[in-house]
Amino acid sequence: EPEVTQTPSHQVTQMGQEVILRCVPISNHLYFYWYRQILGQKVEFLVSFYNNEISEKSEIFDDQFSVERPDGSNFTLKIRSTKLEDSAMYFCASNGGRNRHEQYFGPGTRLTVT
């Protein structure tokens, strides 16, 4: 069964450093999302992406964040200058477009900012 994959599974970085989190959505899916989950808190929407542009973003997704689909398979989330409060699980999700509410999530990347 096809699935969303994410790398790395765990990323440790120092405050102020740039990080790139990578996702490979399900093949033929057209809509891509990033969510995050701070330990003990709810899963929160960050951004949605379709046709090579952002379709919606939350208040969390400020100028420090960017997304890109550099090729036909990868979808990346970049944090330019990490803060301690960016420490969280980051989940990538995708869906095929027929039903955009059926979003399939990857296993997540645990980001630890020290």
Added chain:
Amino acid sequence: QKEVEQDPGPLSVPEGAIVSLNCTYSNSAFQYFMWYRQYSRKGPELLMYTYSSGNKEDGRFTAQVDKSSKYISLFIRDSQPSDSATYLCAMSDDYKLSFGAGTTVTVRA
């Protein structure tokens, strides 16, 4: 008032029992309702999807939506130890999902 409220539990039941989970919400624009299962340190796994009010059954799982009360439920029949996980409700009026806090369920063998 929080947009989506879900009792975090924890909920512990014996094997074979019916597990009953629910969420309430405040945004009347929500039309799409999902239940996800999340194992520890894993990504949410889509279990059920329902549009608007009504019931949906899939094997041992039944999802109910009552839009007039802004209340959704998930029932798990004949629960198994492998059902032990955190269950998240999620809902949407466009394409971003709003999640509940999740209810942690333990099914005792």
